[in-house]
Amino acid sequence: MRSTIVLGTLAAAASASPALARRQYGTYKPLVTSEALQADITKEGLLEGAQTLEDFAYAYPRRTRIIGSEAHNDTVNWLKEELEALDGYYDVSLQNFFTVAMITGQINAFKVSGSNASASLFEYSASGNATAPLVVVANRGCNATDYPATVSGNIALISRGSCDFGLKSALAGTAGAAAAIIYNNAAGEFNGTLGVPPRPEGNYVATVAISQQLGTGFVQAIAGGANITATIDVTTDIQNVSTYNVLATTKGGDQNNKLALGAHTDSVLAGPGINDDGSGTVGILEVAKALSKYEIKNAVTFGFWAGEEEGLLGSTYYVEHLPANETAQIRGYLNFDMIASPNYIHAIYDGDGSAFNVSGPPGSAQFEKFLEDYFTSAGENFTATAFDGRSDYGPFLDVGIPSGGTFTGAEEIKTEAEAAAFGGEAGVALDKCYHAACDNVANLDLDAFELHGKAIAAAVATYATSWEGFPARNTTVARRSVPRARRTNESRHHRSRRSQPLKK
Ligand code: PHE
Ligand code: ZN
Ligand code: ZN
DSSP states (O other): HHHHHHHHHHHHHHHHHHHHHHHHHHOHHHHHHHHHHHHTTTHHHHHHHHHHHHHHHHTTOOOOTTTTTHHHHHHHHHHHHHHHHTTTTTEEEEEEEEEEEEEEEEEEEETTEEEEEEOOEEEEEOOEEEEEEEOSSSSSSOOOGGGGGTTTEEEEEEEEOOSSSSHHHHHOOOOOOOOEEEESSSSSSOOOBBOOSSSSOOOOOOEEEEEEHHHHHHHHHTTTTTTOOEEEEEEEEEEEEEEEEEEEESSSSSSEEEEEEEEEEEOTTTSSIIIIIIIIHHHHHHHHHHHHHBBBBBEEEEEEOOOOGGSSSHHHHHTTTTHHHHHHEEEEEESSSSSOOOOOOOEEEEETTTTTTTOOSSSHHHHHHHHHHHHHHHHHOOOOOOOOOOSSHHHHHHHHHOOOEEESSSSSSOOHHHHOOOOOOSSSSSTTTTSTOOOOOGGGOOOHHHHOOOOOOHHHHHHHHHHSSSSOOOOOOOOOOHHHHHHHTTTTTTOOOOOOOOOO
16 A cells, blocks of 8 residues: 555656656656556657658658668668667667569550550569560460470460469560560459569569450460560569668566567558558557656567568568577567558457457467457447458467557458448548558548557557466467468458569
8 A cells, every 4th residue: 555655656746747756766757557658649749750751752752661762761760760769768779681672663565466455563573675476375384384485585475373473474584485474363453473583493574464354365366366466565673672670679677578569661662651551650659659758567679670561571580580589588469550541440450360260379369359448448349350461460470479459451442331330431442542652641540540559559558567367478389380371372362452462
């Protein structure tokens, strides 16, 4: 009882006059509470951070924060400075890694029989400009023997399916094709990645994706004796890129019972990425700044990941380079990728597997329940979103770290049921600017941003204080045996734009 009274007196003194409290009590800070930390997260603060990121992107003609860009490097340096400005509350570091990225890519022309046609460029496509007959490749173009000699100097027309896009482009290259077209094996258009070069089977050629309708039409016409000439003119710039994760770990708190949380700092080439994932970046940054005013019991690590858009590169690099004893120190990981979508839903990762049959390691269900309770007490509806490998929780799940987090939606179309639960417009994408140039500050919904920002604060305050009711880490969990297969598995999705780039 007595200690409660003393604490109360200290807290009153601190709030009455922080300067006086500092003089009297040195480094005294009150223990963090959910209410206090949530109160520190404001629309103004979130908006200011988002504006800073947009300003970085718009200061350069390319208006992107893709890894390797000036604006992405500005983002990384700004985060480091912001976190270092908190009077040594955090150990802050940059974690450098290297990859190959397509830093520009465009289709200058795609014409069939002289008329413009619709195609999309594969990531990591070579540059090229060819006008030549289409030559149909046998089967699905997964074997060198599928490529007739007549492909040489001409444009290979290949069906999607059975193997990676990259294998098809490389085999077309080895067969001497001037360019390649991969047509869909299901309705609609698609896009994807050839995968980071090089490949042992050969060099990529200029490669584009077209719809099944267009592709099978060409195949039939050619089978009927027609000669079809196409023009493929694409320019890409593929470079070795050096990039950085930003890591900040509290100096205080029990390092053996750490909470980790993360968001990705990079955008796609097409736009500044302010909802995807400037929102998560600023959300966790604002919480990190607010947390520094408080005492904590458990340590917290904030991870700002690079290269998410090229396939979870930064979070994968982090997890793969973490010593086993440090992996074991992380009780759980919370991910925030897109938390201010303009036509939002309030989604929580399906930790218990009740909605999508893919559960996370023990503890993931507790994270989900915690966040459900948060939305309930805020008077808001919530729904579940699958652990489908599309964001940076993936590498954490792979090593058995329980995960959770929130999400307000990407390219998916809002259903009537979602409109009834969350408002907004049914039949319209949850984020109509997903992976597009218009993903800027004007794309954000500030109510969703604030609500999810406060959810981050609530979770951090809670787990930085106690893991009560949370299962102990099972640190003997083996690395999941099939993470690679899971990453390229597209059976659960037929989406046109995704962050885990489609490889087949
Ligand atoms: N990670 C995806 C992207 O960056 C978006 C996404 C986030 C999808 C969370 C599903 C769940 O493009
Ligand atoms: Zn994202
Ligand atoms: Zn994205």
